[in-house]
Amino acid sequence: MKLSLNTQHLYAIAFSHKKLPLNLIGKLFLDTSSENYKSVLESISAHFSASEIMHLSTCNRCEFYIVSKNEITKKDAQEFFANFYAYLNEDERNKIREKLIFKKDERAVKYLMEVAASLQSMVVGEREIITQVRTAYDKCRDLKLTGDLLRLVMKKVVETAKHIFTETDIAKNPVSVASLAARRLQQKGVSENANVSVIGSGVTMQTFLKYFHQSTYTYTFISRNKNHSERLQQKYGGNFMSLEELKEISYLPTDVLIVCTSSPEPLVNKEVFDKFFANSSKAVIVDLSNPSDVAPELFDLFKFEYIGIASLKKQAAENLKKRKQSIIDAKNIIAAHLEEFMQVFKERCVENVIREIPSEFKAYKHKALNEVFRKKLENFNAEEQQIIREIMDYIEEKYNVVTYKKLKSILLQ
Secondary structure, eight states, X not given: OOOOSSOOEXXXXXXXXXXXXXXXXXXXXXXXXXXXXXXXXXHHHHHTTEEEEEEEEETTEEEEEEEESSOOOHHHHHXXXXXXXXXXXXXXXXXXXXXXXXXXXXXXXXXXXXXXXXXXXXXXXXXXXXXXXXXXXXXXXXXXXXXXXXXXXXXXXXXHHHXXXXXXXXXXXXXXXXXXXXXXXXXXXXXTTOEXXXXXXXXXXXXXXXXXXXXXXXXXXXXXXXXXHHHHHHHHOSEEEEHHHHHTOSOOOOSEEEEOOOOSSOXXXXXXXXXXXXXXXXXXXXXXXXXXXXXXXXXXHOOOEEEESGGGHHHHHHHHHHTHHHHHHHHHHHHHHHHHHHXXXXXXXXXXXXXXXXXXXXXXXXXXXXXXXXXXXXXXXXXXXXXXHHHHHHHHHHHXXXXXHHHHHHHTO
């Protein structure tokens, strides 16, 4: 935001699949359902003397959008987050220092537009990301962590992303991570009467089921919140339960297990694996979680078909090639929307700067009439004094209008 004004700055500090391995990004996860989530973000905000903060976390990114009057450098961000994630080993902390993405002001707005429009996604054209961005903003807004600038930015970001998904072919025959996984699973020849167990109920899982669902499958939906699994059961049939209820079950016959949660620790360990696949020789697991919901030791203990996010990267790259022209079109739309936003933002900054001029002039007028020239005015009769006051009011009104226009013209050049 190329302004010579004392205004707020917007910073984007991001850790992305484009720079870091997915297993490391998974370790940067912040639990949005935790009671401590707000205080964690407040601690980050306090460090950077920020007035607003928004956190976005998906299976392939962890990002922070910070509004502050202070000048924050990339080095400041690198050192802070290397210490913030103190539980990482030294090599991992060095990696996040080196690969941290840092954008400021206009570039930060542009980056968030690219994220919401899926240009920064593993699979360009995935529509889930716009919902994830809006959900992240809504969460931080409801926690009273955001303010006027992020509200303005988000309004334009969502408008831009919708324009791109509507006016370009970027989402034509969409192949998101969820749909790629569904296609890969279907290629393995899932039985039409398969028992399918589903752990998780978020946006990615809902998208996956949209591509994968067959009316002949028998589902069991499982989630931390039983109400969430019940909503999926109402839509697709089958059974539903909570994770706590799953612990009480010794065996749940399963042909395919699909898991996508935000758990910081793997949910599918040996005990859980046995619940689903104790009597199966053809176990299939689709793991859309990051960090992975499948315990690493299972790969040594059992033979099973595994579809994970990392294995989808090659297909994602091929998909990217097919969408090159759509990406060009999308970038042109972003450039146009960014220019519109910057003009609106500049005008808003100017208005904030010159908003105090009328009150300052009014204070000078009051002092002139009631202090500096008070005794001289007493030499005039009441009618003459009223005329003088009316003249001053007229000058004040015209001065404010002319000053506002001229300053606005100068500052917006």
